Amino acid sequence: MIYAFLAILGLVFGSFYLVVATRLPEEKSIIKPGSHCDNCNHALKWYELIPVLSYILQKGKCRSCGAKIPFLTVIIEIITGIIFVLPYYLYGLDYKFFAAVIILSLTIIIFISDFKYYIINDSPLFTAIIFILILKLYFFNYKVMIHSAVSGLIMFGLFLLIKFLGDRIFKKESLGGGDIKLAILLGVALNLKLGLAAFILSAFIAFPYALFVSIFKKEGIVPYGPFIIAALVIVFMFESQTLQLVNDLFYL
Numbered sequence: 001m002i003y004a005f006l007a008i009l010g011l012v013f014g015s016f017y018l019v020v021a022t023r024l025p026e027e028k029s030i031i032k033p034g035s036h037c038d039n040c041n042h043a044l045k046w047y048e049l050i051p052v053l054s055y056i057l058q059k060g061k062c063r064s065c066g067a068k069i070p071f072l073t074v075i076i077e078i079i080t081g082i083i084f085v086l087p088y089y090l091y092g093l094d095y096k097f098f099a100a101v102i103i104l105s106l107t108i109i110i111f112i113s114d115f116k117y118y119i120i121n122d123s124p125l126f127t128a129i130i131f132i133l134i135l136k137l138y139f140f141n142y143k144v145m146i147h148s149a150v151s152g153l154i155m156f157g158l159f160l161l162i163k164f165l166g167d168r169i170f171k172k173e174s175l176g177g178g179d180i181k182l183a184i185l186l187g188v189a190l191n192l193k194l195g196l197a198a199f200i201l202s203a204f205i206a207f208p209y210a211l212f213v214s215i216f217k218k219e220g221i222v223p224y225g226p227f228i229i230a231a232l233v234i235v236f237m238f239e240s241q242t243l244q245l246v247n248d249l250f251y252l
């Protein structure tokens with residue numbers, strides 16, 4: 001029963017994340033106008049707003065003008081459904097469940113907006129940071145929360161320093177403003193040691209993609225945000241293993 005509830009909740013949130021990820025970078029309101037067809041501006045009725053189901057019933061087309069609805073919208077709704085269900089299966093209704101849902105939700109939004117628009121918007125990012133801090137206070141205590149907040153600020157400072165040095169060495173923007181703000185989440189969600197581990201991991205994951213872009217694409221822009229948050233997710237999911245690995249590597 002709770003699985004079905006979480007899955008439906010996830011599908012609904014998936015539609016919402018899609019709106020957030022595509023409207024914020026274009027500086028549009030996420031509330032007004034309501035959902036509409038991007039082609040003919042036809043305002044969607046409630047029965048055209050049911051995640052996945054509406055898409056199937058309308059055979060992937062706008063009811064008014066027949067324009068194709070991107071299949072990606074359904075994929076994102078389904079993925080969001082999964083990210084509400086899977087953490088519950090793994091962790092139960094614990095801190096890890098709520099934190100995972102928040103981090104994975106932000107991951108979806110950042111993947112869409114950073115790959116598509118090269119932008120990481122402040123409001124979803126800072127909403128996630130604040131929610132994680134509230135969770136730490138609720139499930140642990142205020143000391144844990146403050147420790148995480150300070151870790152976030154230190155990570156922020158560190159990324160700022162890396163950017164400063166990187167810009168000088170490479171003579172172009174090395175880390176974007178969004179990447180630096182994302183460092184706060186790394187520190188808040190993982191604390192210092194694991195946050196640093198995630199940062200190193202992100203460089204390893206980004207490297208093949210950066211190589212690919214520099215060879216095959218003309219613009220050569222590599223959004224770094226998706227790799228930072230992907231690394232954050234991996235370290236978050238494998239926290240104890242990463243900690244073990246870090247300890248083995250540095251305290252032999």
Ligand SMILES: [Zn+2]
Binds near residue numbers: 042062067
């Ligand atoms: Zn239409």
